[in-house]
Amino acid sequence: MKLVQYKASDDDEATRVGVLVGENIVDLNACDGSIPHSLVELLGQGDAFERIKKITEDPKYTHKLARVQLLSPITRPDKILGVGFNYREACDKINVPYPPEPITFCKFASTIVGPYDLIKKPSSSEWNWSSLWAKKAQNVKAQDAMDYVFGYTATQDLTAKDWTQRNGGQFLLCKNMDNFCPLGPYVVTKDELGDPHNIRVRTWVNGFLMQDGNTSEMVHRIDKLIEYLSSAMTLLPGDIICTGTPSGVGASQNPPQFLQKGDLLESEVEKIGRMANRII
Secondary structure (H helix, E strand, O other), X not given: OEEEEXXXXXXXXXXXXXXXXXXXXXXXXXXXXOOOOOHHHHHOOOOXXXXXXXXXXXXXOEEEHHHOEEEOOOOOOOOEEXXXXXXXXXXXXXXXXXXXXXXXXXXXXXXXXXXXXXXXXXXXXXXXEEEEEOOOEOOOOHHHHHHHEEEEEEEEEEEOHHHHHOOOOOOHHHHOOOOOEEEXXXXXXXXXXXXXXXXEEEEEEOOEEEEEEEHHHEOOOHHHHHHXXXXXXXXXXXXXXXXXXXXXXXXXXXXOOOOOOOOEEEEEEOOOEEEEEEEO
Protein backbone atom coordinates (compact mmCIF):
# COMPACT_ATOMS: atom_id res chain seq x y z
CA MET A 1 0.00 0.00 0.00
CA LYS A 2 0.96 3.60 -0.58
CA LEU A 3 -0.22 5.92 2.19
CA VAL A 4 -0.53 9.68 1.87
CA GLN A 5 -1.50 12.79 3.76
CA TYR A 6 -3.32 15.37 1.68
CA LYS A 7 -5.83 18.20 1.43
CA ALA A 8 -8.88 17.42 -0.66
CA SER A 9 -9.18 20.97 -2.03
CA ASP A 10 -7.93 24.51 -1.59
CA ASP A 11 -11.03 25.25 0.50
CA ASP A 12 -10.45 22.29 2.81
CA GLU A 13 -7.86 23.09 5.49
CA ALA A 14 -8.11 19.65 7.11
CA THR A 15 -5.28 17.18 6.65
CA ARG A 16 -6.61 13.80 5.56
CA VAL A 17 -5.02 10.35 5.52
CA GLY A 18 -5.52 8.13 2.50
CA VAL A 19 -4.32 5.18 0.45
CA LEU A 20 -3.36 5.50 -3.20
CA VAL A 21 -5.21 2.98 -5.38
CA GLY A 22 -4.48 3.53 -9.05
CA GLU A 23 -5.23 7.19 -9.79
CA ASN A 24 -7.55 7.53 -6.79
CA ILE A 25 -6.98 8.15 -3.10
CA VAL A 26 -9.17 6.24 -0.66
CA ASP A 27 -10.26 8.74 2.01
CA LEU A 28 -9.64 6.76 5.20
CA ASN A 29 -11.12 9.49 7.41
CA ALA A 30 -14.39 9.59 5.48
CA CYS A 31 -14.62 5.80 5.37
CA ASP A 32 -14.02 5.46 9.11
CA GLY A 33 -14.54 8.45 11.40
CA SER A 34 -12.31 6.89 14.08
CA ILE A 35 -9.23 7.03 11.84
CA PRO A 36 -6.90 9.86 13.00
CA HIS A 37 -6.12 12.71 10.61
CA SER A 38 -2.41 12.03 11.16
CA LEU A 39 -0.45 9.04 9.90
CA VAL A 40 1.85 9.25 12.94
CA GLU A 41 -1.16 8.86 15.23
CA LEU A 42 -2.53 6.04 13.10
CA LEU A 43 0.77 4.17 13.26
CA GLY A 44 0.60 4.42 17.03
CA GLN A 45 -2.43 2.17 16.94
CA GLY A 46 -1.27 -1.42 16.93
CA ASP A 47 -3.89 -2.56 14.39
CA ALA A 48 -3.20 0.21 11.86
CA PHE A 49 -2.28 -2.06 8.94
CA GLU A 50 -5.30 -4.32 9.43
CA ARG A 51 -7.70 -1.37 9.70
CA ILE A 52 -6.36 0.27 6.56
CA LYS A 53 -6.46 -2.97 4.58
CA LYS A 54 -10.07 -3.62 5.56
CA ILE A 55 -11.16 -0.16 4.40
CA THR A 56 -9.37 -0.43 1.04
CA GLU A 57 -11.07 -3.75 0.30
CA ASP A 58 -14.38 -1.88 -0.04
CA PRO A 59 -13.65 1.86 -0.31
CA LYS A 60 -16.71 4.09 -0.12
CA TYR A 61 -15.09 7.52 -0.44
CA THR A 62 -12.31 8.45 -2.85
CA HIS A 63 -10.65 11.50 -4.40
CA LYS A 64 -8.87 11.81 -7.73
CA LEU A 65 -5.12 12.03 -7.13
CA ALA A 66 -4.80 14.82 -9.71
CA ARG A 67 -7.25 17.01 -7.78
CA VAL A 68 -5.72 16.90 -4.29
CA GLN A 69 -2.72 18.58 -2.69
CA LEU A 70 -0.25 15.98 -1.49
CA LEU A 71 1.39 16.87 1.81
CA SER A 72 4.30 15.23 3.56
CA PRO A 73 3.09 11.71 4.44
CA ILE A 74 4.59 12.12 7.92
CA THR A 75 4.36 15.26 10.03
CA ARG A 76 5.55 15.87 13.58
CA PRO A 77 7.31 12.56 14.25
CA ASP A 78 9.02 12.28 17.61
CA LYS A 79 12.42 11.86 15.92
CA ILE A 80 14.12 12.23 12.56
CA LEU A 81 17.51 10.51 12.73
CA GLY A 82 20.10 10.75 9.98
CA VAL A 83 23.15 8.65 9.13
CA GLY A 84 26.18 10.16 7.43
CA PHE A 85 28.82 8.53 5.20
CA ASN A 86 26.68 5.43 4.76
CA TYR A 87 27.26 4.75 1.05
CA ARG A 88 30.51 3.09 -0.02
CA GLU A 89 30.98 4.92 -3.32
CA ALA A 90 30.28 8.27 -1.64
CA CYS A 91 33.01 7.54 0.92
CA ASP A 92 35.41 6.31 -1.76
CA LYS A 93 35.06 9.46 -3.86
CA ILE A 94 36.05 11.76 -1.01
CA ASN A 95 38.62 9.34 0.50
CA VAL A 96 36.71 8.82 3.75
CA PRO A 97 37.05 5.39 5.41
CA TYR A 98 33.85 3.43 5.98
CA PRO A 99 32.64 4.29 9.50
CA PRO A 100 32.90 1.26 11.83
CA GLU A 101 29.81 2.58 13.64
CA PRO A 102 27.02 4.73 12.17
CA ILE A 103 27.68 8.49 12.19
CA THR A 104 24.40 10.00 13.31
CA PHE A 105 22.68 13.39 13.45
CA CYS A 106 19.13 14.61 14.03
CA LYS A 107 16.62 16.81 12.24
CA PHE A 108 13.60 18.51 13.79
CA ALA A 109 9.98 18.03 12.71
CA SER A 110 9.83 21.75 11.89
CA THR A 111 12.06 21.10 8.84
CA ILE A 112 9.45 18.91 7.11
CA VAL A 113 7.68 20.14 3.98
CA GLY A 114 5.75 18.32 1.28
CA PRO A 115 7.07 16.52 -1.80
CA TYR A 116 6.20 19.38 -4.18
CA ASP A 117 6.50 22.39 -1.86
CA LEU A 118 8.75 25.40 -2.40
CA ILE A 119 11.86 25.41 -0.22
CA LYS A 120 13.94 28.35 0.96
CA LYS A 121 17.36 28.70 -0.59
CA PRO A 122 19.92 26.50 1.18
CA SER A 123 23.65 26.37 0.51
CA SER A 124 23.80 22.75 -0.64
CA SER A 125 21.73 19.61 -0.79
CA GLU A 126 22.14 15.94 0.04
CA TRP A 127 19.73 13.26 -1.01
CA ASN A 128 18.72 10.69 1.59
CA TRP A 129 16.83 7.44 1.64
CA SER A 130 14.59 6.94 4.66
CA SER A 131 12.94 4.12 6.58
CA LEU A 132 9.82 4.62 8.63
CA TRP A 133 8.86 3.06 11.95
CA ALA A 134 5.60 1.46 13.01
CA LYS A 135 6.22 0.24 16.55
CA LYS A 136 8.20 1.16 19.65
CA ALA A 137 11.67 -0.29 19.40
CA GLN A 138 14.11 -0.58 22.29
CA ASN A 139 17.19 -2.81 22.44
CA VAL A 140 16.14 -4.56 19.24
CA LYS A 141 18.43 -7.24 17.81
CA ALA A 142 19.29 -7.08 14.11
CA GLN A 143 17.56 -10.37 13.36
CA ASP A 144 14.27 -8.94 14.68
CA ALA A 145 14.69 -5.39 13.40
CA MET A 146 12.60 -5.56 10.23
CA ASP A 147 9.55 -6.54 12.30
CA TYR A 148 9.55 -2.93 13.54
CA VAL A 149 9.52 -1.34 10.09
CA PHE A 150 6.14 -0.23 8.75
CA GLY A 151 7.27 1.19 5.43
CA TYR A 152 9.52 3.51 3.47
CA THR A 153 9.51 7.01 2.06
CA ALA A 154 12.01 9.43 0.54
CA THR A 155 13.50 12.63 1.89
CA GLN A 156 15.76 15.43 0.76
CA ASP A 157 18.23 16.02 3.59
CA LEU A 158 19.17 19.60 2.81
CA THR A 159 22.33 20.97 4.41
CA ALA A 160 23.70 24.51 4.71
CA LYS A 161 27.35 23.54 4.26
CA ASP A 162 28.69 27.02 5.03
CA TRP A 163 27.19 26.77 8.52
CA THR A 164 29.38 23.77 9.32
CA GLN A 165 32.33 26.15 9.15
CA ARG A 166 30.69 28.75 11.39
CA ASN A 167 30.16 26.71 14.55
CA GLY A 168 33.01 24.24 14.78
CA GLY A 169 31.66 21.65 12.36
CA GLN A 170 28.46 20.97 14.30
CA PHE A 171 25.54 19.52 12.32
CA LEU A 172 22.61 20.84 14.35
CA LEU A 173 21.99 24.24 12.73
CA CYS A 174 23.14 23.34 9.22
CA LYS A 175 20.64 20.46 9.10
CA ASN A 176 17.66 22.13 10.75
CA MET A 177 16.82 25.30 8.88
CA ASP A 178 13.22 25.76 7.75
CA ASN A 179 12.11 23.58 4.81
CA PHE A 180 15.23 21.42 5.04
CA CYS A 181 13.38 18.08 4.95
CA PRO A 182 11.05 17.63 1.97
CA LEU A 183 9.37 14.26 2.47
CA GLY A 184 7.26 11.94 0.36
CA PRO A 185 5.38 11.57 -1.83
CA TYR A 186 4.13 8.33 -0.25
CA VAL A 187 4.83 5.89 2.54
CA VAL A 188 5.10 2.47 0.88
CA THR A 189 4.45 -0.46 3.20
CA LYS A 190 7.28 -2.93 3.49
CA ASP A 191 5.25 -5.79 1.99
CA GLU A 192 4.83 -3.83 -1.26
CA LEU A 193 8.38 -2.48 -1.52
CA GLY A 194 10.18 -5.78 -1.04
CA ASP A 195 13.96 -5.83 -0.48
CA PRO A 196 14.96 -2.37 0.79
CA HIS A 197 18.63 -3.09 0.06
CA ASN A 198 18.21 -3.17 -3.73
CA ILE A 199 16.48 0.12 -4.55
CA ARG A 200 17.68 2.68 -7.10
CA VAL A 201 17.86 6.30 -5.88
CA ARG A 202 18.43 9.33 -8.11
CA THR A 203 18.58 13.13 -7.89
CA TRP A 204 18.39 15.78 -10.61
CA VAL A 205 19.10 19.50 -10.44
CA ASN A 206 17.47 21.45 -13.27
CA GLY A 207 17.11 18.23 -15.22
CA PHE A 208 20.77 17.16 -14.88
CA LEU A 209 21.32 13.81 -13.17
CA MET A 210 23.53 14.43 -10.13
CA GLN A 211 23.12 11.24 -8.07
CA ASP A 212 22.44 7.70 -9.24
CA GLY A 213 22.95 5.05 -6.60
CA ASN A 214 21.48 1.94 -5.06
CA THR A 215 20.71 1.08 -1.45
CA SER A 216 22.88 -2.03 -1.88
CA GLU A 217 25.82 0.37 -1.36
CA MET A 218 24.94 0.98 2.30
CA VAL A 219 27.77 0.52 4.77
CA HIS A 220 25.34 -0.11 7.64
CA ARG A 221 22.13 -1.85 6.57
CA ILE A 222 18.72 -1.03 7.96
CA ASP A 223 18.60 -3.91 10.44
CA LYS A 224 21.97 -2.92 11.88
CA LEU A 225 20.93 0.73 12.12
CA ILE A 226 17.82 -0.28 14.06
CA GLU A 227 19.88 -2.38 16.43
CA TYR A 228 22.40 0.41 16.94
CA LEU A 229 19.94 3.26 17.43
CA SER A 230 17.48 1.33 19.57
CA SER A 231 20.31 0.42 21.94
CA ALA A 232 20.63 4.13 22.77
CA MET A 233 17.01 5.35 22.62
CA THR A 234 13.44 4.15 22.25
CA LEU A 235 12.17 4.53 18.69
CA LEU A 236 8.50 5.52 18.53
CA PRO A 237 5.74 5.04 15.93
CA GLY A 238 6.31 7.45 13.04
CA ASP A 239 10.01 8.00 13.75
CA ILE A 240 12.13 8.33 10.62
CA ILE A 241 15.66 7.13 9.93
CA CYS A 242 17.40 8.79 6.96
CA THR A 243 19.80 6.04 6.02
CA GLY A 244 22.32 7.90 3.88
CA THR A 245 22.91 9.45 0.46
CA PRO A 246 24.74 8.14 -2.66
CA SER A 247 27.71 9.92 -4.15
CA GLY A 248 27.19 13.12 -6.11
CA VAL A 249 26.13 15.71 -3.53
CA GLY A 250 26.81 19.31 -4.47
CA ALA A 251 29.65 19.89 -2.00
CA SER A 252 31.64 16.94 -3.41
CA GLN A 253 31.58 18.21 -7.01
CA ASN A 254 34.71 19.73 -8.53
CA PRO A 255 34.18 22.62 -8.26
CA PRO A 256 31.48 22.41 -5.55
CA GLN A 257 27.94 23.12 -6.76
CA PHE A 258 25.23 24.59 -4.55
CA LEU A 259 21.54 25.18 -5.05
CA GLN A 260 20.52 28.64 -6.23
CA LYS A 261 17.26 30.55 -6.36
CA GLY A 262 15.06 29.16 -9.11
CA ASP A 263 16.70 25.70 -9.21
CA LEU A 264 14.47 22.64 -9.46
CA LEU A 265 15.52 19.79 -7.18
CA GLU A 266 14.04 16.39 -8.06
CA SER A 267 14.56 13.03 -6.39
CA GLU A 268 13.19 9.62 -7.22
CA VAL A 269 13.22 6.43 -5.22
CA GLU A 270 12.39 3.26 -7.10
CA LYS A 271 8.97 1.86 -6.09
CA ILE A 272 8.20 4.95 -3.96
CA GLY A 273 7.92 7.95 -6.26
CA ARG A 274 9.37 11.27 -7.26
CA MET A 275 9.62 14.60 -5.42
CA ALA A 276 10.11 17.99 -7.08
CA ASN A 277 10.95 21.07 -5.04
CA ARG A 278 11.64 24.53 -6.46
CA ILE A 279 14.21 26.67 -4.61
CA ILE A 280 13.06 30.20 -3.74
